[in-house]
Amino acid sequence: MAEGVLLGTGREADVFALDDGRVLRRYRHGGDVTREASIMRYVGECGLPVPRVDRAEGAELVMERIEGPTMLGAFLAGQLDVPAGAAILADLHGRLRGLPPRPGARPESRVVHLDLHPDNVMLGPAGPVLIDWRNARDDEPDLDVAVSALIMAEVAVNNLFGLGELGARFLAAFLARVPGDPVRLLDTAVAMRRVNPTLSTDEVGRLDEAASLVRHHWRSTTP
Ligand SMILES: Nc1ncnc2c1ncn2[C@@H]1O[C@H](COP(=O)(O)OP(=O)(O)OP(=O)(O)O)[C@@H](O)[C@H]1O
Ligand SMILES: [Mg+2]
Incomplete structure (x- = not known):
């Protein structure tokens, strides 16, 4: 075309x-x-x-076509703060979790995105829009939340886009708002990220550190 x-x-x-x-x-x-x-x-x-x-x-x-920046672009431009961004991401997870399972899928499954992070959310004129559904499937919502948390922790531990410190604050704010249990299936999320061809060798080498950061922040947000 x-x-x-x-x-x-x-x-x-x-x-x-x-x-x-x-x-x-x-x-x-x-x-x-x-x-x-x-x-x-x-x-x-x-x-x-x-x-x-x-x-x-x-x-x-x-x-x-969605007109507007991605959430990551908005962060980098100083147009979006951490609490607002974390609330958007947590809300999208909540909405996905609330949808009925797809016809033919296991009744307890839900559609999961499995790459739900700030560079896959566009801030359009009518609100946030979720893009990049390549990894989506029918699975457990807690896995989706674990993958999102892990990706944010990867930003923090690898200082991706120079957003190391902001990534850690974002992760904590996200964990404080998101529904479900982001650590129950964290090991599965790590195994999935380990074989993801878009991660560099360095990033793969820091996955355990990223998972520890998720556990650390999750403990501090749960009573
Ligand atoms: N529907 C859309 N309207 C406008 N721009 C879009 C749309 N979909 C994607 N884009 C633009 O293209 C970029 C890449 O899109 P997308 O995330 O789907 O591709 P990708 O190759 O899977 O990305 P990555 O591997 O980095 O996650 C987005 O960041 C956004 O700038
Ligand atoms: Mg993308």
Whole structure:
């Protein structure tokens, strides 16, 4: 498909603006977007704020363009403070947890995003919108919360984007608000991150330290 201006480039995909208020997201190394597109459509129909999906074929997803920065961009620009950002992320987890399971999924399962962090939330004109559903599946909500907490702890221990100190404060604020138990499935989250090809060797080497930071802050927020 003919692409427009490059809007964003993540670790796995390029996102191009199309000329009609939509974007094309294309995986650089191929792949199949139909599974994530069907999850996006389901959660969108349930009322979760996600981009409307217009076409999903092969490695290409055409969806509604969201105007606005990501939460990470807003943090870096000094436009978002820690309590407000943590509340947005915790609220998205709460809303996901509250959705009914997908038809055919185990009744106790829920849709989980498994990459719910500030660079995958866009601050659009109508509010926060959750993007990048590549890892989404039907699973336990506590796993989703553990992965989010671990990613924030990784930012803290690796000083990613120069946000080490802010990452730690963000993690604590998130843990104080998020529903569920972020440490029950933390070992599973660590095992998943360990084999995630987007992490550098250094980042993999600090995963245990990141998990300890989650446990530390979780203990200090629970009575
Ligand atoms: N619907 C959208 N509307 C406008 N911009 C978007 C949209 N979806 C994605 N983007 C832009 O493209 C960037 C990358 O998108 P996305 O997170 O989906 O790709 P990715 O390659 O999986 O990223 P990463 O691997 O870094 O998590 C986003 O940060 C955002 O700037
Ligand atoms: Mg992303």
